[in-house]
Amino acid sequence: MITSLFRNAAIYTPASSQTPLSGDSQGKVDSIARGALLCRNGLIEKIGEEHAVIKDLSLYDVDIEIDCEGCCLIPGFVDPHTHICFAARREREFSQRIAGTPYLDILRAGGGILSSVRAVKEASEEELFQTTLENVLSALSFGTTTIEIKSGYGLDTETELKMLRVIDRIRRETPLDVAITFMGAHAVPHEYKEDPDTFVSILTDEMIPAVAKQGIARFCDVFCEEGVFTLQQSRKILQSAQKHGLKPRIHADEVYDTGGAGLAAELQTVSAEHLLAASERNLKAMAEAKVIANLLPATAYSLRKPYAPARRMIELNVPVALATDCNPGSCFTESMPFVFGLAVMNMNMTVQEALVASTINAAWALEMQHSVGSLEVGKQADFLLLDGDSPAILAYHAGVSPVVSVYKKGVLVA
Ligand SMILES: N=CN[C@@H](CCC(=O)O)C(=O)O
Numbered sequence: 001m002i003t004s005l006f007r008n009a010a011i012y013t014p015a016s017s018q019t020p021l022s023g024d025s026q027g028k029v030d031s032i033a034r035g036a037l038l039c040r041n042g043l044i045e046k047i048g049e050e051h052a053v054i055k056d057l058s059l060y061d062v063d064i065e066i067d068c069e070g071c072c073l074i075p076g077f078v079d080p081h082t083h084i085c086f087a088a089r090r091e092r093e094f095s096q097r098i099a100g101t102p103y104l105d106i107l108r109a110g111g112g113i114l115s116s117v118r119a120v121k122e123a124s125e126e127e128l129f130q131t132t133l134e135n136v137l138s139a140l141s142f143g144t145t146t147i148e149i150k151s152g153y154g155l156d157t158e159t160e161l162k163m164l165r166v167i168d169r170i171r172r173e174t175p176l177d178v179a180i181t182f183m184g185a186h187a188v189p190h191e192y193k194e195d196p197d198t199f200v201s202i203l204t205d206e207m208i209p210a211v212a213k214q215g216i217a218r219f220c221d222v223f224c225e226e227g228v229f230t231l232q233q234s235r236k237i238l239q240s241a242q243k244h245g246l247k248p249r250i251h252a253d254e255v256y257d258t259g260g261a262g263l264a265a266e267l268q269t270v271s272a273e274h275l276l277a278a279s280e281r282n283l284k285a286m287a288e289a290k291v292i293a294n295l296l297p298a299t300a301y302s303l304r305k306p307y308a309p310a311r312r313m314i315e316l317n318v319p320v321a322l323a324t325d326c327n328p329g330s331c332f333t334e335s336m337p338f339v340f341g342l343a344v345m346n347m348n349m350t351v352q353e354a355l356v357a358s359t360i361n362a363a364w365a366l367e368m369q370h371s372v373g374s375l376e377v378g379k380q381a382d383f384l385l386l387d388g389d390s391p392a393i394l395a396y397h398a399g400v401s402p403v404v405s406v407y408k409k410g411v412l413v414a
């Protein structure tokens with residue numbers, strides 16, 4: 001049993017709540033100007049005003065004592081949407097995009113996601129593990145202590161199962177908590193271009209049952225988008241996933257409004273992703289169905305698209321979470337501080353709203369809110385020390401990471 005005391009910290013954490021924070025509560029943050037946190041065996045045993053935490057504490061009870069020197073202490077980031085398991089970067093495609101070729105045109109011509117599929121098929125399982133590990137450790141250094149990782153660069157049963165094994169190895173061999181999502185419905189493979197319904201049948205009749213049997217993935221995601229999967233196909237895929245015990249989530253209305261947000265509400269998915277082009281009517285339906293909006297501002301930045309209407313979502317009472325979307329194509333960043341800065345500066349979220357969105361609401365989006373996402377007694381001692389005295393530093397000190405130390409279950413990991 002290791003006991004560590006972190007004292008003299010400016011602590012900021014989302015307020016305790018039985019539901020994701022939304023509307024007026026989206027920015028509900030508790031702060032303690034001079035706080036302390038006592039961690040025993042990886043869990044938070046006490047947290048509060050320093051004098052209250054250390055009262056009655058014999059120094060013999062403490063193995064490690066750290067003076068945080070007034071630094072800001074926040075929960076570790078939870079990144080609820082990544083495609084961080086990939087074999088090769090797509091720098092050439094980035095140059096094409098910034099020269100004006102649309103993202104979906106590159107995919108339609110057999111590049112984009114499909115070029116990542118070729119790279120993953122060619123890579124050995126060990127090579128794929130090593131590239132993923134490098135990316136994930138980079139995310140950890142930016143303060144991500146819990147991460148969601150999707151498959152989706154396999155698009156056939158064998159390669160999808162290979163990706164899921166690699167992601168599971170990341171879960172076992174790194175300090176991070178990892179939520180695992182199957183995304184065989186990420187693109188239509190070239191050979192089914194003329195007959196996408198046959199590929200949908202392969203997904204529902206072969207791939208989803210095989211993934212469920214493998215037992216690694218918890219969630220199933222689909223790219224519902226013009227020229228990718230239609231609303232009807234997405235519904236079929238997600239209903240099949242539900243039948244096999246996988247929880248649905250959906251890439252909805254990223255480029256065009258195809259009604260994906262409405263489908264998320266209809267199926268009561270745990271979250272809907274992107275939502276740059278979602279209609280007002282479907283956002284209202286999401287609020288009603290309590291679907292979390294996973295917003296990915298670094299993708300809007302990288303695709304040079306208008307940002308998702310975060311303010312309107314908050315007005316409508318849709319709980320907002322933030323994620324990197326780290327992937328080799330539409331958005332290559334592992335940095336939650338970058339995402340935080342974009343949310344505050346370009347989506348007009350307050351610092352408090354962004355803190356909630358990148359911690360507890362993101363944990364809700366992964367159904368991990370009981371163990372991570374806020375600093376409460378009994379939860380894991382996952383937290384960050386920042387080079388500043390409030391979380392505003394994450395937006396204020398632009399282009400750098402103010403994350404000085406990363407603690408996972410009370411242990412310094414980056
Ligand atoms: N839009 C679909 N999927 C990813 C991009 C994946 C890629 O381009 O490789 C996304 O969420 O942005």
Ligand SMILES: [Zn+2]
Pocket residue numbers: 081082083251273325
């Ligand atoms: Zn994505």
